[in-house]
Amino acid sequence: MTANDGKGPPLRVGEVRFSYGKTRAVDGVSFEVAAGEIFGLLGPNGAGKTTTISMISGLLTPESGQVLIFGGEASGASGAARARMGVVPQEVALYDELSAAENLRFWGQLYGLRGAALQDAVRQALGLVGLTDRRNEKVGKLSGGLKRRLNLAVGLVHGPALLLLDEPTVGIDPQARLHILEVVRDQAKAGCAVLYTSHYLEEAEQICDRLAIVDHGRVLAAGTVAELRRLVGEGPVVQLRGEVDADRLKALAGRCPGVGLLSCADGTASFSARDAAACSGLVRELFQAGLKLEDLRVQEPNLQSLFLKLTGRELRD
Ligand SMILES: Nc1ncnc2c1ncn2[C@@H]1O[C@H](COP(=O)(O)OP(=O)(O)OP(=O)(O)O)[C@@H](O)[C@H]1O
Ligand SMILES: [Mg+2]
Numbered sequence: 001m002t003a004n005d006g007k008g009p010p011l012r013v014g015e016v017r018f019s020y021g022k023t024r025a026v027d028g029v030s031f032e033v034a035a036g037e038i039f040g041l042l043g044p045n046g047a048g049k050t051t052t053i054s055m056i057s058g059l060l061t062p063e064s065g066q067v068l069i070f071g072g073e074a075s076g077a078s079g080a081a082r083a084r085m086g087v088v089p090q091e092v093a094l095y096d097e098l099s100a101a102e103n104l105r106f107w108g109q110l111y112g113l114r115g116a117a118l119q120d121a122v123r124q125a126l127g128l129v130g131l132t133d134r135r136n137e138k139v140g141k142l143s144g145g146l147k148r149r150l151n152l153a154v155g156l157v158h159g160p161a162l163l164l165l166d167e168p169t170v171g172i173d174p175q176a177r178l179h180i181l182e183v184v185r186d187q188a189k190a191g192c193a194v195l196y197t198s199h200y201l202e203e204a205e206q207i208c209d210r211l212a213i214v215d216h217g218r219v220l221a222a223g224t225v226a227e228l229r230r231l232v233g234e235g236p237v238v239q240l241r242g243e244v245d246a247d248r249l250k251a252l253a254g255r256c257p258g259v260g261l262l263s264c265a266d267g268t269a270s271f272s273a274r275d276a277a278a279c280s281g282l283v284r285e286l287f288q289a290g291l292k293l294e295d296l297r298v299q300e301p302n303l304q305s306l307f308l309k310l311t312g313r314e315l316r317d
Contacts, residue, residue, distance in 0.1 A: 008071025009034055010162040010193030011056065016065035017217075018051050025051040027217035028065070033193045035161070038184065040204045040211030041197040042303070044313075048217040049197040050090055053166050056195070057087045069162065083111050086160030090167050090197075092151045096140030100131050100150050103139055104157050111158035125153040128183050130176075145172040152180060156187065163187055163194045169203060181207050201303045213307060220310040225303070232301040232309055233272045236279045237262070239305075240286070242293035244269040252289055256282045263308040270308050272301070 011033040018026045026048040033039040041049045054060040056067050058074050067074035072081055094103050104122040113121050126132045129149040139147060152168050165184065169177045184207060188194050198204050204211055205225050212222040221228055235258070246264040253261045253271055258278030262270040273279035279298060286296070299305070308314060 008068050010070060011039075011195060012066075012068040013052070013056065014066045014068070016052065016055055016062040016067060018048075018055060018060055018063050020051075025217055026055070026062075029212075029214065029217065029219055030065075031212050031219070031222060033162070033195055035193050036188055036191050037209045038188045038194040038196055038207055040208035041195065041214055042199065042201065042204045042208075042211050043197075043214035044199055046216075047199075047214045049214065050166055051217075052214075053087070053164050053195070053197060056164055057085065058082070079112075083158060084161045086155035086158065086163045088152050088155035088163070088165045088168050090170070092144075092147045094139045094147060094150060094154070097138060099136050099138055100142070100153075101126065101135040103150060104153060107154045108157045113158060121157050121159065125157040128156060128186075129153045130179060145176050148172050149176065149180065152183065156183075161192055163192050165194065165196045167197055167199070169198070169200070177203075201307065205303055213303070213310060215311055221306065228303060228306050229301050232262070232306045233260075233274065234301070235273045235275045236298050237301050237305040238271045238273060238279060238282055238286075239295075239297045239299065240269045240291075240293055241267060241295040243267075243291060248289075248291075252285055253282070256285050262305060263312045265312050266314075268314065270305060272305070272309070 009032055014030050015028050016026055017028055029052055031039060041052060043049055051060065055062045056074055061075050069081055069085060098106065101122055104125050105118060108118045108121050126135050129152055131146065131149055131153065134142065134146065139150065148171060155163060169180050184194060184196065196208060210224050212219045221231055244264055244267060249264055249269050250261050253259045256278065258274030259282045260272045262272050271282055273282055
């Protein structure tokens with residue numbers, strides 16, 4: 001087998017670790033992304049998402065563990081293997097003095113495109129992100145949201161089979177965000193393997209076929225959205241804000257059949273309830289206990305409640 005046999009799955013990450021000095025940023029992360037699949041890495045600031053992407057793109061070399069791209073080692077990946085990968089970095093990386101189209105031509109050339117193929121690729125990438133009308137404007141004059149879209153186009157210009165997207169929707173308006181999600185979905189439908197990092201829970205729920213919840217450089221849970229939801233339970237989740245005390249709430253949950261305390265920190269708490277009856281029993285008990293509450297919500301189990309359960313913290317946008 002050669003260093004890059006091209007036969008493995010688009011991406012296989014096995015037990016990778018990386019530290020910046022004494023800071024362990026990634027601590028044994030493993031996952032795989034298949035062709036046509038959108039796999040999400042979901043986690044708060046500092047969870048290790050960008051560091052993981054950097055080890056896949058070859059910017060950083062793992063301290064231990066392995067990254068395989070189409071079956072070949074990422075660190076020794078050939079130009080041909082690199083050309084099958086598109087990277088959209090978290091920090092926009094564009095030349096302000098060049099126009100949108102010139103930026104795309106530049107990157108397209110780096111990936112080996114020339115002549116008519118290059119022109120076609122640039123035209124197509126501009127169209128994909130809705131920048132055809134702005135193609136001749138200098139990037140320095142584009143708004144932050146438009147730069148983000150162009151940043152995405154740069155990752156797509158050479159038609160990659162593996163796409164690494166590091167928070168591609170940060171700082172853009174809701175309509176443009178929907179458009180970007182649509183572009184990413186279309187790429188996956190066309191067979192591209194997509195790794196998508198985000199700290200937006202709802203976005204990850206909408207777009208990812210499977211995802212891993214990461215925090216402090218570790219995978220806390222992984223699976224499809226439905227599988228992850230089941231980890232919280234089938235029944236509703238009750239969330240409180242106000243004067244909450246862990247010992248008191250634990251005792252209170254103990255008195256309610258089918259109720260468990262998921263989390264309690266920073267003036268918020270959440271419970272899982274087996275079903276609607278368990279939920280109303282809990283709400284009754286909460287009011288009888290005379291707690292000073294500012295807010296009480298009942299919701300379907302979602303990634304937010306799973307994150308609470310796993311970390312005891314909220315993942316805020
Ligand atoms: N260049 C660096 N030097 C030192 N420490 C770093 C560096 N880059 C990241 N870190 C640290 O490594 C950890 C993981 O950071 P990383 O950027 O991978 O997280 P992230 O999940 O991408 O976060 P964000 O959502 O804020 O982009 C954090 O503790 C961070 O402070
Ligand atoms: Mg990051």
